Amino acid sequence: MSHIWIMIAKRLGLGVVTLFVVSLIIFLGTELLPGDFAQEILGQAATPETVAALRERLGLNDPMHIRYINWLTDIARGELGVSLANGQSVSDLIGRRLGNTLLLALYAAAIAVPLSLMLGILAALFRNSFFDRFANASALTSISFPEFFVAYILIFFLAGAGGVFPSISNFRTDPSFDEFLYRAFLPALTLTLVVTAHMMRMTRAAIINLLASPYIEMARLKGMSPMRIIVKHALPNALAPIINVIALNLAYLITGVVVVEVVFVYPGLGQLMVDSVAARDMPVVQGVALVFAAAYVLLNLTADVLATLSNPRLVHRR
Amino acid sequence: MGFLTGLFWLAAVIVGAMAAGWVFRTAVIAVSPHGVAREFRTMPLTAGFGLLMIVIYVLVAVFAPAIAPFSETAIVGREYQAWDNVHLLGTDNLGRDMLSRLIYGARNTVGIAFATTALAFILGSVLGLLAAVVGGWLDQLLSRMVDVLMAIPALIFALLLLTIVGTSVINMILVIAVIDATRVYRLARAVAMNIVVMDYVEAAKLRGEGLWRLITREILPNALAPLVAEFGLRFCFVFLTISALSFLGLGIQPPTADWGSMVRDNATLISFGDITPLLPAGAIALLTVSVNFVVDWQLHRASGLRE
Numbered sequence: 356m357s358h359i360w361i362m363i364a365k366r367l368g369l370g371v372v373t374l375f376v377v378s379l380i381i382f383l384g385t386e387l388l389p390g391d392f393a394q395e396i397l398g399q400a401a402t403p404e405t406v407a408a409l410r411e412r413l414g415l416n417d418p419m420h421i422r423y424i425n426w427l428t429d430i431a432r433g434e435l436g437v438s439l440a441n442g443q444s445v446s447d448l449i450g451r452r453l454g455n456t457l458l459l460a461l462y463a464a465a466i467a468v469p470l471s472l473m474l475g476i477l478a479a480l481f482r483n484s485f486f487d488r489f490a491n492a493s494a495l496t497s498i499s500f501p502e503f504f505v506a507y508i509l510i511f512f513l514a515g516a517g518g519v520f521p522s523i524s525n526f527r528t529d530p531s532f533d534e535f536l537y538r539a540f541l542p543a544l545t546l547t548l549v550v551t552a553h554m555m556r557m558t559r560a561a562i563i564n565l566l567a568s569p570y571i572e573m574a575r576l577k578g579m580s581p582m583r584i585i586v587k588h589a590l591p592n593a594l595a596p597i598i599n600v601i602a603l604n605l606a607y608l609i610t611g612v613v614v615v616e617v618v619f620v621y622p623g624l625g626q627l628m629v630d631s632v633a634a635r636d637m638p639v640v641q642g643v644a645l646v647f648a649a650a651y652v653l654l655n656l657t658a659d660v661l662a663t664l665s666n667p668r669l670v671h672r673r
Numbered sequence: 674m675g676f677l678t679g680l681f682w683l684a685a686v687i688v689g690a691m692a693a694g695w696v697f698r699t700a701v702i703a704v705s706p707h708g709v710a711r712e713f714r715t716m717p718l719t720a721g722f723g724l725l726m727i728v729i730y731v732l733v734a735v736f737a738p739a740i741a742p743f744s745e746t747a748i749v750g751r752e753y754q755a756w757d758n759v760h761l762l763g764t765d766n767l768g769r770d771m772l773s774r775l776i777y778g779a780r781n782t783v784g785i786a787f788a789t790t791a792l793a794f795i796l797g798s799v800l801g802l803l804a805a806v807v808g809g810w811l812d813q814l815l816s817r818m819v820d821v822l823m824a825i826p827a828l829i830f831a832l833l834l835l836t837i838v839g840t841s842v843i844n845m846i847l848v849i850a851v852i853d854a855t856r857v858y859r860l861a862r863a864v865a866m867n868i869v870v871m872d873y874v875e876a877a878k879l880r881g882e883g884l885w886r887l888i889t890r891e892i893l894p895n896a897l898a899p900l901v902a903e904f905g906l907r908f909c910f911v912f913l914t915i916s917a918l919s920f921l922g923l924g925i926q927p928p929t930a931d932w933g934s935m936v937r938d939n940a941t942l943i944s945f946g947d948i949t950p951l952l953p954a955g956a957i958a959l960l961t962v963s964v965n966f967v968v969d970w971q972l973h974r975a976s977g978l979r980e
Contacts, residue, residue: 373824380821384837492719495969499909499961501916503936504954507943511951514944522944610826614917618940628829629921632836640836647829655824 359670363660370656377648378430381641382423430645436638440631445642448627453646456616456623459539460608463546467608468601471551475558475597480585482563490559494552502611506545506618513541523620542619546611550604557600561593595662602658606651694722716970723966730960734779743770745777745930753942756949763949766938771949774930778953781925782932783960785846786912792850793911794904797857802888802896804858805865816862819855827852828914832923840923849914853907860903864896905968909961916957932957 435445478487514522613625631639698721702710754764762771804812834848918924919933932953939950
């Protein structure tokens with residue numbers, strides 16, 4: 356039993372190192388930014404004295420490694436700096452929108468994960484049938500579609516003239532839960548359609564890979580029903596790859612929200628990031644990129660740990 | 674009733690596409706020499722359709738000035754004109770001819786995506802093969818660097834880098850090429866790793882073959898099949914990323930006609946039930962689907978030959 360914990364601890368350690376390196380890359384972003392950071396904040400009209408004073412105040416005269424350590428400690432305290440565009444605190448800007456983005460991703464995942472697992476199992480059960488072929492072809496097609504295409508098709512059919520759902524999900528600051536579900540339905544559905552195909556295909560592949568094993572043959576010879584064989588015998592062993600694929604797609608959801616948020620004018624992190632990139636508002640971009648990257652690394656980490664834990668041979672190793 | 678009509682049109686489109694694929698396949702088999710024709714006989718209808726579409730896209734891209742009725746930047750009418758005889762697909766938000774911009778978009782968007790993929794491929798596969806052949810500290814250094822770069826989601830990383838270097842077409846090509854080269858590197862290294870341990874490579878080393886010759890003559894020919902399939906998949910990813918960035922207003926800049934930004938510029942029409950803005954998005958989707966169909970066939974063929 357202790358072996359598994361050492362393994363997980365190692366993986367966690369690796370995750371921390373990755374996060375650390377990611378933060379270093381994001382920090383170097385400001386270093387590589389052409390021009391003077393203080394000048395950029397104050398604008399061209401600033402006198403050399405005020406620029407020098409701001410440089411002193413922001414600690415821009417310190418050597419790079421000192422500034423990196425300062426930056427890291429600031430992040431640990433939740434201070435991400437000040438936006439160049441409007442002087443607001445980046446932490447506040449992100450804090451206001453992070454919840455929205457997570458809710459949207461969660462909404463999409465709550466639809467997509469059960470749906471794709473079910474479709475994957477059905478496709479494995481009725482493999483090589485018309486249903487399977489159709490599911491496969493539509494999966495291949497939907498992977499090839501740009502997110503905004505899916506989004507606008509949904510808007511065309513479900514919103515707009517005579518539509519049921521709003522094409523813009525720019526809700527007031529604090530919508531009720533029902534209103535949120537209604538307003539965020541189209542963005543969530545778009546994200547669902549984008550990720551379901553891949554998850555379904557991988558679930559099907561993971562199960563079918565196992566169907567040639569002797570113990571499945573045995574179960575079949577015992578006279579078990581195909582549904583029972585797949586759900587009771589194949590599925591538990593296919594869990595590790597399936598968990599991996601789900602985590603991968605959740606991580607994809609995190610980046611997929613960027614485009615979808617812009618289409619639906621959804622007040623989330625992606626929208627904030629796109630606006631800030633256009634304005635070259637480095638502190639905000641840094642902050643948002645850090646949040647996205649951290650979420651991505653953490654999800655992959657969780658997937659690895661869960662996949663390890665789902666394998667009894669690794670948990671009860673002698 | 675509306676649902677049934679939709680279903681009918683969907684079925685009609687699928688049947689039409691398959692018929693086009695069949696006609697194209699028959700034509701290709703008829704005109705190509707015997708050895709090549711045998712290859713095409715194994716082609717499924719989906720791949721035939723995909724190949725036909727790719728050929729059409731390339732033709733449109735190459736002959737864009739000859740086909741397009743108007744210039745890509747000229748303002749030729751009022752804004753948002755409806756479809757008529759002069760402007761077959763109407764005009765866009767500035768009064769430019771939609772059809773002409775769609776045609777020029779094939780040249781710009783696909784051309785830029787292709788150049789980016791090629792760049793990513795050269796960078797990634799050269800480094801990957803080099804890492805596999807040389808091994809040791811070079812392999813360690815490159816692989817760890819790639820690991821770190823891959824730890825950040827691609828689109829977010831692209832946005833971060835674009836903030837640093839500023840948004841322009843050249844910058845976007847370089848940024849996306851670097852990010853995608855990491856994925857190519859992974860594959861090239863993994864494939865080459867299996868080849869490097871072969872006896873004939875050992876023999877070539879003992880014969881005193883140089884590094885460059887070893888890579889190009891001994892390893893590359895055997896690693897080519899998976900790399901070519903990967904090129905198709907990579908192209909789709911790059912194409913979608915560039916379209917997404919252009920859609921977000923951070924990629925190909927106006928007034929260049931480009932499918933991603935065309936969707937963005939005309940998106941308001943969709944709420945009024947006009948499908949014109951969906952056409953450029955559909956053009957993107959159709960090309961990626963086509964490439965995927967062909968890659969699927971190639972992968973299937975490659976795995977079939979190996980068994």
